[in-house]
Amino acid sequence: MSLRRSPLFVSGLMALGLALSGCAAPGPTAAGAEAFNDPLEDTNRAIFDVNQAIDRNVLLPVAKTYRTVIIPPMRQAFHDFMQNLNAPVVFANDVLQGQFGLAANTLGRILINTSMGMGGMFDFATQFGVPYHANDLGITLATWGIDEGPYLVLPVLGPSNPRDLVGQIGDGFADPGDQVAAAYHRLWASMARALVSGIDERSRNIENLADIERTSLDYYATIRSLYRQRRAAQIRHEEDNLPNPAPVQGNLGPSPAISYSVATAPPLHQVSAK
Amino acid sequence: MTRRLQLIGTLILLAGLLRAAPAGAQDAQAFVAALGNQAIQVLGPSVSPAQRVARFRQLFRDDFDVPGIGQFVLGRYWRTASPEEQQEFLRLFQEYIVQAYAGRLGEYGGEPFRVIGSRPSGDETVVSSVIERPNAGRVQVDWYLITRGGAPKITDVYVGGVSMKVTQRDEFSSVIQRNGGRVDALLAQLRQRLAAAR
Numbered sequence: 001m002s003l004r005r006s007p008l009f010v011s012g013l014m015a016l017g018l019a020l021s022g023c024a025a026p027g028p029t030a031a032g033a034e035a036f037n038d039p040l041e042d043t044n045r046a047i048f049d050v051n052q053a054i055d056r057n058v059l060l061p062v063a064k065t066y067r068t069v070i071i072p073p074m075r076q077a078f079h080d081f082m083q084n085l086n087a088p089v090v091f092a093n094d095v096l097q098g099q100f101g102l103a104a105n106t107l108g109r110i111l112i113n114t115s116m117g118m119g120g121m122f123d124f125a126t127q128f129g130v131p132y133h134a135n136d137l138g139i140t141l142a143t144w145g146i147d148e149g150p151y152l153v154l155p156v157l158g159p160s161n162p163r164d165l166v167g168q169i170g171d172g173f174a175d176p177g178d179q180v181a182a183a184y185h186r187l188w189a190s191m192a193r194a195l196v197s198g199i200d201e202r203s204r205n206i207e208n209l210a211d212i213e214r215t216s217l218d219y220y221a222t223i224r225s226l227y228r229q230r231r232a233a234q235i236r237h238e239e240d241n242l243p244n245p246a247p248v249q250g251n252l253g254p255s256p257a258i259s260y261s262v263a264t265a266p267p268l269h270q271v272s273a274k
Numbered sequence: 275m276t277r278r279l280q281l282i283g284t285l286i287l288l289a290g291l292l293r294a295a296p297a298g299a300q301d302a303q304a305f306v307a308a309l310g311n312q313a314i315q316v317l318g319p320s321v322s323p324a325q326r327v328a329r330f331r332q333l334f335r336d337d338f339d340v341p342g343i344g345q346f347v348l349g350r351y352w353r354t355a356s357p358e359e360q361q362e363f364l365r366l367f368q369e370y371i372v373q374a375y376a377g378r379l380g381e382y383g384g385e386p387f388r389v390i391g392s393r394p395s396g397d398e399t400v401v402s403s404v405i406e407r408p409n410a411g412r413v414q415v416d417w418y419l420i421t422r423g424g425a426p427k428i429t430d431v432y433v434g435g436v437s438m439k440v441t442q443r444d445e446f447s448s449v450i451q452r453n454g455g456r457v458d459a460l461l462a463q464l465r466q467r468l469a470a471a472r
Contacts, residue, residue: 131411131412133411211377215375215377216445217467218448218449220448221444222441229437229440233436234435238435239414
């Protein structure tokens with residue numbers, strides 16, 4: 001489920017998801033390890049390589065198949081549904097951080113999307129001018145003054161640090177959806193949800209990550225830099241606190257979102273990894 | 275399609291021009307808006323890869339502070355590099371960025387961005403813009419500008435709070451560090467990469 005929360009990359013400039021490669025070379029100097037806040041670099045790089053292999057052989061092929069087989073409106077509905085399912089956790093963290101404007105946005109999104117959006121399958125709130133923002137316990141801990149600790153690459157889950165790892169675990173326990181599933185002994189539901197959101201996330205970053213890997217001299221170092229900068233930016237909440245955009249004019253409904261997916265899908269496919 | 279892009283570009287330009295802001299800041303905003311307009315037109319998905327590289331090279335040379343960025347991304351190793359290495363690095367770095375980003379920008383779907391304001395930051399001006407993506411949320415793109423020889427030049431671009439300049443510096447520093455602090459190791463890798471791209 002931690003796969004749900006990944007920074008994104010845009011205009012082909014930035015993205016993060018799972019961890020990946022790097023060139024095998026001697027370890028860094030002590031001073032350098034400090035500069036990158038990565039004292040466990042050798043171990044991290046080894047795990048990164050394993051994650052890369054898993055990504056290449058399992059996750060990426062599955063994500064590509066997912067994108068080929070499932071039609072865009074359905075993928076969008078899955079995405080919106082899982083985003084809505086995660087919204088209570090976002091709301092709780094908005095409140096814990098004293099971001100009451102953001103909390104109001106999230107609460108509004110839950111109410112609109114769960115009712116009008118039929119249990120969260122359609123993101124009407126965005127069309128009403130209340131866009132999604134991410135939030136998690138790692139960010140909450142940071143606003144409470146807790147240091148990130150050393151950079152970590154987790155098996156399968158990828159870039160992290162002790163603070164964000166604790167946050168991920170905490171968010172997992174707090175998640176109402178998972179609690180309901182546990183109460184009814186439906187562990188498979190939680191697992192299916194984590195799996196689908198992981199595949200969804202990966203399928204949305206196929207070109208971005210392939211592009212960064214292709215153009216990087218040291219992919220590991222690039223991902224590390226992107227992760228740390230992106231988390232710092234999320235903690236600042238600048239982007240999230242921009243004024244809300246104007247509501248979409250004209251017919252409200254799933255159609256604009258769907259036509260968007262269809263319109264952007266072909267070029268993305270054409271440029272696909274190598 | 276092109277018509278629509280032109281219209282969007284014009285709107286962006288107008289939006290930038292209409293903002294109430296101090297003269298310098300207004301110039302900076304107009305510059306960014308015009309650059310966005312230009313970029314959407316010359317780098318769109320319909321442009322052939324070779325053409326895109328050529329056009330982006332031109333744009334990068336004209337509108338970016340290449341020497342300043344180059345010096346920054348080499349970090350503390352700029353001082354340890356010999357003058358010849360510095361010169362060669364600037365040449366290789368420029369071409370490396372052109373090759374890397376021309377491809378990435380080709381995937382940019384051309385969603386319009388709007389300039390939302392500007393603020394001073396030291397001797398630089400920061401122009402903020404936002405890209406609203408219907409299904410993927412919004413992204414703030416901040417442009418750092420400095421005036422060199424009477425013309426604004428871009429010194430850095432932040433996408434979603436991530437500095438392109440810092441990312442590049444972190445990567446290059448890592449390469450140099452893992453090769454015993456030798457700048458020529460980075461130069462060799464850049465040369466190799468560019469040769470492969472041809």
